[in-house]
Amino acid sequence: MxxxxxxxxxxxxxxxxxxxxxxxxxxxxxxxxDWDNLIEEIESLGKKDKRELKNRLTTLFEHALKLQYVPLPDFYRGWEVTIKRTQSQLRDILKDSPSLQNYLLEIYTDCYQEALENVQIEYDAPFPDICHFSSDIDSLLTKKNLQ
Structure with a gap:
């Protein structure tokens, strides 16, 4: 061709x-x-993984905040399932691309702030302005209680 x-x-x-x-x-x-399109597609793969990591970490923080600060026990099981699933998805991304661990630490605070803003819209609860969840990646991605 x-x-x-x-x-x-x-x-x-x-x-x-x-x-x-x-x-x-x-x-x-x-x-x-077709080198131009091949290069573009390879570059987009890295960006996609970073976006996915950011989205998943934000979701993890959102549900952890709700679980700890929103007094709605009927919802706890669903939030726990979302936390467990999200931790698994984050582990999978980092297993495939271990170098993204540094990126996860770079976006940690921004993801928390985004999650905080999202849950504050949804619930009137005393959410902390400063992230108190562990920044240790292993703890963050394995523990049921993220503190």
């Missing part, structure tokens, strides 16, 4: 573009690879 038809393939059928690109890489047909 020439360069114009490859870009058309990328725009028209992303899944087929992936198959085609992998096939060319395996066959070492490097001059046939």
């Amino acid at each position: 020439n360069k114009i038809s490859v870009k058309t393939l990328y725009e028209q059928d992303f899944a087929l573009w992936i198959v085609d690109t992998v096939s060319k890489l395996k066959a070492e047909e490097f001059n046939q690879v």
Whole structure:
């Protein structure tokens, strides 16, 4: 395929573009690879993981705050399940990309602040302005009680 038809393939059928690109890489047909789009896709993978990490950490803090400060026992089990599931998802991301542990620590405070703002909209409870959850990654991602 020439360069114009490859870009058309990328725009028209992303899944087929992936198959085609992998096939060319395996066959070492490097001059046939759509490098611009391949580079863009690889860069977006790293950004996606970072966004996912941020979203999951914010969710973890939201549910931990609700569990500790919102007196609605009928909801506790659901919040506990969400905490457990979110911890597992965060562990999976960090298992695949251990270098993101540093990023998790970088976004820790921002995620807490976002979670705090979200739960303050939802509930009128005495949530702490300063994060009191452990910043130790192992504790944060394994303990039922995050303190």
